[in-house]
Amino acid sequence: MAVIVQKFGGTSVGSAERILRVAQRVDRTAAAGNMVAVVVSAMGDSTDELISLAHRISSRPPEREMAMLLATGEQVSIALLTMALAKLGREAVSFTGPQAGVLTDGNPLNARIRAFTAERVKAALAAGKVAVVAGFQGADAAGEINTLGRGGSDTTAVALAAALGADVCEIYTDVDGVFTVDPRIVPEARKLAEITYDEMLELASLGAKVLHPRAVECGKEHGVAIHVRSSFHDGPGTIVKEAVKMERGTVISGIACDEDQVKIAVVGVPDRPGIAAGIFTAIGNAGINVDLIVQSIHRNGENDILFTVSRDNLEKALAVLEPVVKEVGAKDLQYRHDVAKISVVGAGMIHGTGVAAGMFAALAAAGINIEIISTSEIKISCLIAADRLHDAARAIHAHFKLGEAVDCP
């Protein structure tokens, strides 16, 4: 008898009819002899509706009260899904995050999970019931309700699977799994049967939105196999786990496209030690993640410092940078929206060679200029012109023959 955690997002439970469909899938899994715990998000747009209700009251609602408000969304979902299971004759019981034993760190709207005892969930499973747990929420040691922020429900599911020692954590989504590249951009994209946590982390961080990086990190930490699969059919998706088949024949797993980038340039920076540190300390203190960075050296003793941030951080970054730019005596602060980042990811790169050369050659053959390059052990990223992103993806995908099924059987 396997222990299976299944996670369904807001779209999957967006209406009474969809909740009934989710219940049927859960019921089938339980009927096949498995112990099943389910994690659900708030219904469809309900979280957005609650946020807009709060903003009709106050433009800056206290975070504690926002968490109190938002936590109701998942509580509605767990009650309704449990009702739907009862209607199918399947014994089930719902738990809020606090009831399930999700202990959080006290950060109201962006909490981390400190511990997950899952005692009541274990008792329900042992009694032959399906446990339905609210994603995205927990309570701190003082009993205060916290929400987990972005990717919270994925993380709840993976953490629950770790707490239960589950055989697999299934993340149901509106795509079939993890692809070598976004199929909307490259029709030849191929679904991967398996991928490592590290590769998935690079792909997730780089803009492949099927699974939140926090959940992948949690899965890696606790060795939870994560099965990303479609909520529309029963076919297999992609399994994220520690080691994939040794001889899979590919160096690269996938290509990530990221259009959510803005390039910021601090122009004409005097060439003195500590100036780059000053700039990036200011940015870091404002809670802004910097992605690609290059520093170009001019002959006249001045540098340009270029880096990218996500679009929703642009305004904050500019506000933070303006005084710093004056202070260090830089000549100008510029930014551009018309850039995009393309990355190739693969654990095989650690041992394989020639990936960077192949990528640059493919881009060059397509006439695409590279503005910034950044590498890690398992990925290479290039900043290019936004209007060439799709061409770049197709060129690289074809160059590395990613569309051909080379996984071992």
Added chain:
Amino acid sequence: MAVIVQKFGGTSVGSAERILRVAQRVDRTAAAGNMVAVVVSAMGDSTDELISLAHRISSRPPEREMAMLLATGEQVSIALLTMALAKLGREAVSFTGPQAGVLTDGNPLNARIRAFTAERVKAALAAGKVAVVAGFQGADAAGEINTLGRGGSDTTAVALAAALGADVCEIYTDVDGVFTVDPRIVPEARKLAEITYDEMLELASLGAKVLHPRAVECGKEHGVAIHVRSSFHDGPGTIVKEAVKMERGTVISGIACDEDQVKIAVVGVPDRPGIAAGIFTAIGNAGINVDLIVQSIHRNGENDILFTVSRDNLEKALAVLEPVVKEVGAKDLQYRHDVAKISVVGAGMIHGTGVAAGMFAALAAAGINIEIISTSEIKISCLIAADRLHDAARAIHAHFKLGEAVDCP
């Protein structure tokens, strides 16, 4: 410094704008130097919307999950009201029923309050904050969420006032207070400055819908002064308390009109001991409250047993009665909708005399026939034709001069 509990119902918090108005009133009370705890219901129709959502999933949802679902309604209200108070610069903190320490008996949808520690509420008040508590809900000893059923938020407010040793529990409503009779029926109706718990219980049970009997009972038990007042203006309402001014000069406090009655007649019942017991045991076992009862004796050794139930219990009562009627050999089971109950209530009746005679005389002078009479120490009820109810109310109100202000200053 007074400790004041204020309760606002679903209509008062039915929109963002209304929540902001409630916050202003709470803020004024706190600004006047009082410690304020607020109890709120779910917004407007939100409870009905949750119920209809549940019924789109299942016609018979499990009670536990229904309580899990419905409890979200008040949680939304407390978060939003606390945000509104914060916007006004008033420090406030929200608590769900379980967080506030409402310990319930484990009945999911119709729970009674076993204990109310209110420790976190007390700490918030001591810290100079307004405490905003979810009405209608609590948790049992196992941490299961329960809702309190009808009148639950009123009861939460009065129980909280008892736990805090509050000076007064203010129940905000859409009427100005408790009147001698429904002002829509008798324009001369006068607002009462004070009324005893027992009188209010009779009036509340009899159909004056300003305050739920459970809340009055709780107030009586713990000696909590309850101020029923308007949410539209600052004028005083009616204070419900143990003893009102001794020499108030009135025997009768008010008249209650109840159109929610159906008369059921079990006709031609053999005159044997135990038959009435059989009938009312069956009704009682079905959870149906019987109101007025008369048994009329015929000469031929048969009786008619007449009684009233509320309209929404009619179908269930008939289903329960049909086998019993056959079993005891009664001749027929009949019912009539065109009846109404009018009652006069007054603690002064215990010592005063002539109330029954005056009521019957007033009805006779108006040409109104009495079908059933029932009395308690502080009330007299008559079942009459529904289309004469308003005439009866006006006649009795005039007869006892209830429109004249005779309260001591």
